[in-house]
Amino acid sequence: MTNESSFLRLQARTQRFTLGTPRGFQVSPDGARVLFLRSASGEDRRHILWRLDVRSGVETRLADPAELLGQGDEDLPPEERARRERSREQGGGVVGGAADADVRIVAFALSGRLFVVDAVTGENPRELATAPGVIDPRPDPTGRHVAYVSGGALRVVDVDGTGDRALAEPSGPDEACGVAEFIAAEEMGRARGYWWSPDGTRLLVAFTDKSPVRRFHIADPANPETEPNVVAYPAAGTDNVEVRLAVLSLDRDDVSRVDVDWHGGELPYLVTANWTAAGPPLIALQSRDQKRLELRSVDPATGVTTLLATETDDTWVEIAPGVPAWTPDGRLVRIGVSQGGYRLVVDDKEITPPSMNVRAVLDIGRNVGTDILFTATESDPTQVHVYHYDDAGITRVSTSDGVHSAARGGATTVLSSWTLDRAGVTVELLRGVGDVAERIGQVESRAVDPGVTPNVRLLTLGKRELRAALVFPTGHEPGSGKLPVLLDPYGGPHAQRVLSTRNAFLGPQWLADQGFAVLIADGRGTPGRGPDWDRQVAFDFAGATLDDQVDALRAAAEQYPDLDLSTVAIRGWSYGGYLAALAVLRRPDVFHAAIAGAPVTDWKLYDTHYTERYLGHPDEKPEVYAANSLIDDAPKLERPLLIIHGLADDNVVVAHSVRLSAALVAAGRPHALLPLPGVTHMTPQDDEVAENFMTMQIQWLRDALGVARERSEPRSTE
Secondary structure (H helix, E strand, C coil), X not given: CCHHXXXXXXXXXXXXXXXXXXXXXXXXXCCCEEEEEEECCCCCCEEEEEEEECCCCCEEEEECHHHHHCCCCCCXXXXXXXXXXXXXXXXXXXXXXXXXXXXXXXXEEECCEEEEEECCCCCCCEECCCCCCCEEEEECCCCCEEEEEECCEEEEEECCCXXXXXXXXXXXXXXXXXXXXXXXXXXXXXXXXXXXXXXXCEEEEEEEECCCCCEEEECCCCCCCCXXXXXXXXXXXXXXXEEEEEEEECCCCCCCEEECCCCCCXXXXXXXXXXCCCCCCEEEEECCXXXXXXXXXXXXXXXXXXXXXXXXXXXXXXXXXXXXEECCCCCEEEEEEECCEEEEEECCEECXXXXXXXXXXXXXXXXXXXXXXXXXXXXXXXXXEEEEEECCEEEECCCCCCEEEEEEECCEEEEEEECCCCCCEEEEEEECCHHHCXXXXXXXCCCCCCCCCCCEEEEEECCCCEEEEEECCCCCCCXXXXXXXXXXXXXXXXXXXXXXXHHHHHHHHHHHCCCCEEEEEECCCCCCCCXXXXXXXXXXXXXXXXXXXXXXXXXXXXXXXXXXXEEEEEEEECHHHXXXXXXXXXXXXXXXXXXXXXXXXXXXXCEHHHHHHHHCCCCCCHHHHHHHCCHHHXXXXXXXXXXXXXXXXXXXXXXXXXXXHHHHHHCXXXXXXXXXXXXXXXXXXXXXXXXXXXXXXXXXXXXXHCCCHHHHCCCCCC
């Protein structure tokens, strides 16, 4: 096996070197124990639930799927498979666990079966007798009951395994109780559909009805005898799932229901909800055009809602994780836009300066007063830091350059850090913040060391100061010879590729070692640079994001003449696939070949919430959709184009690629279309398939560009 193939297989086997990484941290309110998920090794995809005793530093396995299920494959309910597709979860075993308020009773599902474990005693997990097909189990805050969803019904069982019963059941196949609809999970970051009251006697529940939604039929041509997968897909301009809210009681004899009045006609999107001991339930609601977001409290006794705050914007209002929330003394925490920044706001007081773009609220302390942990970016958008705010002001918790996140309980903070200095994550336990912070322990990562040190340079390019990463072959020094260029962007909203972390450039380094200078650029619309930057893509995906790739390429070549602008290719997946196809269709003077993976080609086929946010409603702005879609550009193709698409993709459905291919055929434009049977929106992960998938792309690029293998042979690392 060659070095390049061994890297590709290892990358696939380790799920891009993420297996063995500790994640999903939950810290007990006294700070004494930390729960987390981690597989047994960097090549084991089954995740185990662990407990770390903070004082002793001892780690204990609380729930091991191998012991609970044996060594066979998991048998996931269809609803759980859909949940994992939405979250892009590729791991197995315990991939999520919910705990009570004391972080003592933990509930989790394995193969549709419900288990609970006591994190204090560490006694063996117990399986509870439930209905089949369990998803999203959650203990109530007092640890007496566990709610879960089965077959679209919301059910509850006592933690001792008795009293299993339905609290709400769907009246037909299109209805569900307590689950997040497609749009919420895919675009809003809301993966759940019910929330416990602090005393464990009631639940706030989302009821969904997908009957108005258009159906897409996703067939499996490799197995024609198989029934197509029928999905309710709300394409731009069409009907969404109808969502209602109600408060349900746990009365065994007669479950009471109080419907929540939340003006669903004017504000149809339920963005998120929150119910803590600090105040009444909070809900965030958004208008269909996303120019208005309201934060409301709910009276659980009457269902009446009270308007607390409103965010409006002429283009769209951004959704932020972790808010709205209450402080312990009843003040509203939110993230708002002011003076060109995403700012932390408590009641009406703006806490952070405009120069600090807040990304998420991580935790709000339980003690009286203001005690907020959050992430934000300051001057360098490639870095994300953890900050703490209290009455004394703002303190940065993370100290090293990189990307950081945290979880907290009591005085214990778990800080996770990714940096350029090393591969993988470093997880530290801290007590206190700022200058008085004390390192009190760590959580071991068992991720495989990729053995790769990227030859990368982080750049700021052009008049818009685009953040970019330029990756050269291992051992290549600037000025030592011309290289063909491969752009490898995502380049659109919601995702950053250029980050101050080594793991971000492991795959690109492999591409570079095939003889390319690999350029990754984050253009307008990518996160981290504030609301004005985000909104520069409004109604203009095709213009803004493609122009930024061209500008980044030319500016990089000015700094590094090694880049051969006569031999430029571009590849990407999802939005990056759209950019790749767009590049050769509209800028063949710059780009000489493209690989478009799972591209959106007709924005009327993509979902409502994402597409209408950026391009408006297709009935109101048909010219915008035409200008940003690719089908009408088919006759312009004069460069080699390889289109790749998973046939089981229910996010960017394969119709996008088929329609573009059909238009290219009709226009007499040669191209290649590679279908991937059984593959969803996630790229193949099987060792051999993943290896062949990448080596095939490299060979295609060499042929398309006319690059001789001798020229593109990777340099020795010695």
